[in-house]
Amino acid sequence: MATMKEIARQTGVSVSTVSLVLNNRDEGRVKPHIAQQVRQTAERLGYAPNPLARSLRTSRTKILGFISEEIATTPFAGGIILGAQDAASTLGYMMITVNTDGVSNEDDEIAALQRYGVDGFLYAKMSNRLAQIPQSITDYPVVLVDATSEGHRFPSIQPDEFRIGYDATKRLIEAGCTKIAYIGCDDDMPAQIGRLQGYRQALENAGLRFDERRTVAIGGNGPALSAVSKLFDNEGPDGFFCFNDARAWYVYECAARCGLTIGQDISVVGVDNHRVFAETLHPRLTTVELPHYEMGYWAVCRLVSEIEDRPPSSFIMPATTAQMPALDAPAPASIHCTLINKESVARQA
Structure with a gap:
């Protein structure tokens, strides 16, 4: 050498x-x-x-710690971690990823990362929600991924949940739907709140009345299928905006039981562009793709700007499917997600 x-x-x-x-x-x-x-x-x-010699000179190791709560065990891990890894590599950093259950082993994993001398932490959640940051990392530079902190104390990046609900509902309105239902989530987290608000605003802007009877908040399995079935029977919606692609499955199931054809008799829009559902549902589901790669990439760039006290404007961001916000955007920074048109939304005659 x-x-x-x-x-x-x-x-x-x-x-x-x-x-x-x-x-x-x-x-x-x-x-x-x-x-x-x-x-x-x-x-x-x-x-x-020599990275060791460099760390002795600069008091930096050029190592980032990525703490994920169940991220690494979900289908979305690849996008977030790949985006973070690409950014870290481009900026000359190495990233160590640990997966925690959010309670028992988190302190042990954080202690291990601290022994490696990481310069800062990325703290990621499985879905956009309010996060309690472990006290042991609050003295380090920290950026939250798909999460926000109380009082927005730390920089964070998340999908624009309001625009997800607005864009999905607007797509159904453009297809001629006038009785649009929302199949929501029974967890009162930021994603649920923002998507419901976007749904209501799109209806209002189109001159359509919001009807609470056309909204259901469901978890999963039998009770969820029963709730969606009652919605079909009692309200007869012609369009469905679903909190995620998994909940769209219940709509497909109920439509089949009622003899209705998705993409003709009723229209459906989901969220996630989940690989399993995207490849198995027929007709293919129109969906809003969550910006996992973009969130990971943005978070590393923002973290490095904090570590190096480097101007955000000095970073060159790549062209991605969803446009990333400025690195100095106030917390929580939001990414406008991309709606992917497929066959589950009816074409107007």
Whole structure:
């Protein structure tokens, strides 16, 4: 492996000059043509900085800790972790991911990350909700992923839940639906609150009356199927906005029992673009794709800006399916999600 000493020997300069150049401290101290020669020689020799030596100089390890509560065991893990990993790699950081159950083993996992000397933490939830940040990491730079903290004490990134509900309901209205039901969640978390508000606002903007009888808040299994079945029987909706793709399954099941054709007699929009449901439901489900990759990428960039006290405007963000907000957006920063049109929404004649 090439060393600074070898680079100095081949370029005819001192080791201290090579150090200044390779640590980007050469401006005004080393002549530009010499600095260029040093960098070219380092590249030719395949020089790579020693991370341990660098950490001793800077008091930073260039390691990030990613704490996930059930994220790593869900279908959405790939997107969030991939986005975070891509950003970390681009910025010269390594990321260590741990999965916790949110209670018993969280302190142990955090202690392990602290022993590695991480520079900061990403704290991710399985779905957008209010998070209690462990006291043991509050003295570190922290960014929340798909979660928010009480009083927005920490930077955070989440889907724009209001726009999810608004865009999904608007799509059904554009398809000619006038009796639109909302199949919601029985957990009063930010995602449920925001999506319901968006649903109501879209109805109001279109001159359609909100009818509480067309909304149900369900969990899963038999009681959920029964609640959706009663909605079919009592209210006869022609459009359904579902809190997620899993709840859309109950609509498909009830429609089949009633002899109704999805995409013709009734229209359905879900949320998640969940791989399992997206590939098995027929007709294919129109859905709002959650920005998992974008949330992971944005969170790492924001965390590094905190660690390095680096201006947010200095980061170059990649082009992604959903546009990421500015890194200095106030908490909670929100991402406008992408609606993916498929065959479950009827075409107007």
